[in-house]
Amino acid sequence: MITPRHLLLLSAASFGLILQPARADEKPFRQMIDQEIKAAWQRENVKPAPRSSDAEFLRRIHLDLVGTIPTHDEARQFLQDTDEQKRAKLIDRLLEDPRFAQQQASVWDLAIFGRQPPGGEVTRRRDVFQKWLQEKFAKNEPYDVWVKEVLNAEGNTSEVGPAMFYAQFRNQPEEAAMAVSRIFLGTQLQCARCHDHPFDKWQQLDFYGMAGFFARLVFVEGGNANQRSMLIGEKRTGEVMFSGPVTEQVPGKKGTPVQAKFLGSTPLEEPALPAGFKDVEVKGAKTFPKPDFSRKEKLAEWVVAPENPYFAKAVANRVWAQFMGRGVVHLVDNLSDKNPPSHPELFEALSKELKARKYDLKWYIRELVNSETYQLSGRGESTDAAPRWFERARVRPLTAEEILAALRLATGYDQGVKPGEKLPNAGNEYFMRYFGEPLNGRGDFQASLNEHLFLNNSSNLRQMIQAKKGNLADTLATSKEPAEERVERLFLTVLSRLPRAEEKERFAAHLTTAGQKPEALVEEAVWALLNSAEFRFNH
Amino acid sequence: MNPLCPVREHVSRRAFLKASLSVGGAAVANWGGLFNSASLAAEAKKQGMRCILMWMNGGASQIDTFDMKPGRPTGGPFRPISSKVAGTQVCEYLPKLAQQTDKLAIIRSMVTSEPDHPGGITSMHIGYRPEVSIAHPELGAVIAKYHGKPDSDLPTFIRMGPAGNGGPGFLGPEYQPFSIGRDGRLPPFSDAYATAESEKRRSDLLKLVEDGFTQENKADPYGAHRLAKEKAWRLLKSKGIFDVTKDWPKAKERYGDSEFGRGCFLARKLVEADVPFVEVGHDNYDSHADNFVCHKANMNQLDPAWSSLLIDLQERGLLEKTLVVWMGEVGRTPYINNRAGRDHYIRAWTIVLAGAGVKGGLTYGETDIDGKTVKDKPVTEGDLFATIYSALGISPRTKHMVGTRPITVAPERSVAVADILS
Incomplete structure (x- = not known):
């Protein structure tokens, strides 16, 4: 059944894009999720936990959506409420709560920066970034739109929210390549930094090809004693040097420049430098003019492009894991042929549908937390914090x-x-x-x-x-x-x-x-x- | 399950958990600890091993202690004396230790990679060169993991004085160092505000709630949480061990009346109580000026403390289970600068091991006549850590998954010094 709310969402989501026509017999996405999960239980002969109690659900949904527990009055009211739709109604209410945007921004901030981000004083306090990201969630701006903005970021971290992302990687294009691949593409490149990846298809040149996109970023530190800041810009010249496997390094060995290359894809085509070109002076700069050709812009376009094979999968899997405790591919940042999904069809469907919905994360989260799978009890015999077959609620x-x-x-x-x-x-x-x-x-x-x-x-x-x-x-x-x-x-x-x-x-x-x-x-x-x-x- | 993860670890852990849970209420109190350590201890070839690291902060001079070059321009003013082992000479300011050289394996051929303090302190605690992308655990964290006793009231990784800066790294906060003051003072929040009666009342209430909850909720983290709570309570009960004020007046006659001596004495008491790793720092070795004044004063403290520690461990039958490591982050230059100082030096320096089956009474490796280069058998920090782990029954090739990447406890290409291991 499609609820009126659902239709509303569909029409909102289909604005400006071609969607498969919504048919009356089409099942809500949450049912598709439950179907796939149940099929795996049967196949694997796994006994699921019962449905969560109202109290279990109440606490869990508050923490997951708004980052704190309910008040005494809210708890009492919810437990006494006899409305059969009370869970769905609570979900709708919490999704509109201002704390929802705060909580999602906090989750992503931690995913992007961790607790000990590189970048010293500059990245320690990230109020401007966090506020910027909160606004994105408050507006429910499509994920691909704000990620593109992150990857395109430039300017001063004290003024421009997303600029904080690159402040972690001052003069370290290799670190930037690893982080972008891991966070937004769910891909582990770091082994290929020193040698061709032992278990995966990535080679050193894939790694340095990605690093090439960040080789031209420039950083000028500034700010005051209270809050250090970083000005991020981009030059028109500069390359990553590659000198072979780390075991064959000898002092004084110089590398050769590596062409920037999209991960698992084609090299970047670049226009020739204008005759007599002179690049910007970094030292003491207050602003940076945009170069006539920007590598990070090309990368940002490629990362969020519909053809990108990793982008939709990575976010669908990451947000799934945020609510379900583990990815359908586990760990979430290790999408790889060698690390197949536990539920292959579900995995395909999640990213396909999220992409079709124009990366509407609020829609996606609503479907996840309305599923029976999410609403299972935490009680049961399984001792895993997050069971592989999702037969019991995860513990975190x-x-x-x-x-x-x-x-x-x-x-x-x-x-x-x-x-x-x-x-x-x-x-x-x-x-x-x-x-x-x-x-x-x-x-x-x-x-x-x-x-x-x-x-x-x-x-x-x-x-x-x-x-x-x-x-x-x-x-x-x-x-x-x-x-x-x-x-x-x-x-x-x-x-x-x-x-x-x-x-x-x-x-x-x-x-x-x-x-x-x-x-x-x-x-x-x-x-x-x-x-x-x-x-x-x-x- | 991540295909890169060793299946063994998951399976044995789970199987063990089931086994201990079935024992019933009494076992529940400890099961988190048992699964953390019992299956891990099985991975270590020897059981119940311990390690005391005497950390010479700033970097002790090899030429003024164990690799003397009398009569050479680099030799300095100190004279060598004979020791219990024929042919092995040590500095005249280590007379008591000279009587213990039969227990010592002196490695004179250290060649390491980090010439300055922060990097050297890190690398000589983790066995690797510091890396941005991987937080390697310190020696103490690894030993705590493989030799920590699950039912002990005491922390498993204790340190005092100037010490390492790496922490548990990717092993996580369970193996965090428990830092106590140089005088044995406990860390913040170790003093209870609650009276014993109040603590009992509130912990009884907590147990009631926990028992009710875990009857139906069986996930692993709940047990780990409960175990840590019990450790916190037990630490309060056992914290008397950190207070050595009563024994110290007598002990200081042998260990020497210094903070370092007292630290070594406390370390002995802690390993007696099954604590697997204790680090005791000794400061003021960074003698860029007045090297000889510094080192003479330091050896006056080092000599009684170290020798008494070895004697006491042996008398208690603990020396064969306890590795005593003497090292710092760097050695010091053979040449003497114009302030009568020696600077940092990593191309030829000395560290000393004793106990845990390490062969005593020998020297390993050799430097040239002026102590400038290693003539023979160089040992890197990776090799040293491979040796330390081997002595403690932990395979240097023991792997941990860091994300998707398997990391060995000692670097891949490191080699344990077989000649000093029994």
């Missing part, structure tokens, strides 16, 4: 940003901050240090002792859980409600679910322990929930 640690947002919201830390006011610092740098990199190089969760020392003993967490006028602990400590009701409030606020019978009994008994101050008991109870795996993970 909250990011540092999500932890902090969820803690602030759950504990009522920002009570009294007026809308639009800047939130007080809650020890953000500690949260970055202890929660910033929860995964190892393989994407597995790595528990850290320091994280728990911080949770157990720091005043940073304690100031959130101690009673302070209007916050959660204060509300619970001063409430006249019976203990059982206060326990319900506590669980709905922190874990977005009602307590189990045993929990209700034990926590109620705890809150009324004789001879102890209510504030101290409440603090302990809040601490216990915040330290649970249930709070630490998105499940």
Whole structure:
């Protein structure tokens, strides 16, 4: 069935492009997803988890779409709601929430820069870039359009959002080639830097051919002590030099220039230099004129072109993994003949449809999270964080940003901050240090002792859980409600679910322990929930 | 599953997990740790090995310690003395250590690649030249991974004083160094604000919630999370071990009354308590000026600390399980500059190993008459790390997947120095 909303979307998406005609019997895309996933369960003889409970779904969808947990009132309301369409309605509402754009920008910012981006002071604070990207998601600008803008970026990082991308790669065209291939084309080139790739088809000349597109970028550092910045421009001359396998290098060996070449495709055709051409002076430049022929512009065009064999697949797979826990090709940045998809037909369909929808990520995300696959329970026997056959919901640690947002919201830390006011610092740098990199190089969760020392003993967490006028602990400590009701409030606020019978009994008994101050008991109870795996993970 | 990943690691991990889960409630407390380490320990050929790294920050002079050139223009003012091993001479300011040379393997033919401090500190902790695109783990992280005891209350990678700068790299935060102060002071947030009763009340509540949740939710990360929480609690219980104020007055008579001596004493106590890796830093070796003043003062601290450590380890039967490494990031120039200093030198320098089955009483490699070049059997940092890992029962070819790329713990073409391994 096609819903009216769906038709609306179709007509909006088909504006200006030729789409296959929408037929009345055409299934929503989400059903196609579920069909493919179920077919694999049958083939592989895998038993799926049941549908998620409302509480599981509620917490998961909030974290995934808006980067934090629901409030107590939102949780209670959703759990009591008897509308059969309440999940789809909640999804629609959250997709229009301003925090949606913020959360997606945060996910992509992390994918593009990581926690320790090269570029020193310049790339450490990326407010301008992040704001720029948020606007893209707020407008739902097609993915290919904003990626092209990133790859074409030039100007000053303090003014031009996307310019920050290249600021990571000052005078390192090789690093830029690896990053562009990995992030936007899902392709691992780095082995081919030093030798022909041992497991893949890439050769050193593929690598240096890609690097050639970035060889002419120029960088001028500027800014003030408060915020360093980088001016990005492009010259008309300059080549990457190639001198063979790294094992055959000897001191003093000079390379030969390599022609810029599109990955797995043709060399770049370049017009000859105008007679008597003199390139721009980099040192001390305030602006750079656009060269009459720009290599990065050609690359940007090629990356997002419909014929590009990697671009649509890479983004379809990456966003799939963002919500489903692992790519249909896993790892997401390793599309390769040697690393086939777990669900080949699904894999084809995802990128084909996303491309047909003009890279409308909001449409795509809506389909993913409305699928039965996404809405499976996290309960079940499988011990993998993200099971290969998607037979159970994935488990992922909250990011540092999500932890902090969820803690602030759950504990009522920002009570009294007026809308639009800047939130007080809650020890953000500690949260970055202890929660910033929860995964190892393989994407597995790595528990850290320091994280728990911080949770157990720091005043940073304690100031959130101690009673302070209007916050959660204060509300619970001063409430006249019976203990059982206060326990319900506590669980709905922190874990977005009602307590189990045993929990209700034990926590109620705890809150009324004789001879102890209510504030101290409440603090302990809040601490216990915040330290649970249930709070630490998105499940 | 990524086809590049060794299947073995996935399968054995999973199988182990199932086995331990079926044991029931009692085992659950530890299962995260068991799967992290038991299958890994099986990969290491020897079990329960430990390593103490004495880090000579700034770079100690080989010619003024273990590769003396008396009478040569490069020789400097110090005199060599005979040692317990015939033919092996050491500096006159290492008299106590001279009685322990039967335990030492002195490598006089180090040829390394990073001539300056940050790069040298990194490369001499990771065994590789520093690379932009790969964060190699430090020695301590690798040893923590393969020899960490899952049921120990203590951290597995401990360091104090000036030390490495590489961290766990791609092995991830589980193998982060646990840095304590030079005086054994614990890191931030190691002091509980909660009273014992309060801690018990809140942890009982937490356990109730965790038990309820993990009855139905079985994913691996939950166990790892719980294990780390328990480690944090256990550390508080066991943190007394870091406090040596009671034993120190007596011990300092032998280890010497210095921060470094105290660090070595604490290191001994920690390896006794099954901590697999401890790094103790010793500062002030970067003697671009007044090299001889610096080195004399340093050796006065080094000599009692190092020799007492070796004696104590042997008396406790721990020396055969514990590798004691003496090194820094660079050696120092044979020539003496016009400020009576020696500068950085990486073409011919010395490091010393002892314990863990390393053959004592020998010297390996040789420099020329002035100590300017290696005449024989050069050893790179990669070779050294291959040797260290081999001594500890970890194959230098042990691979880790970094994204899609397999990385060996010691560089691909490195070769362990077989002559000093038993």
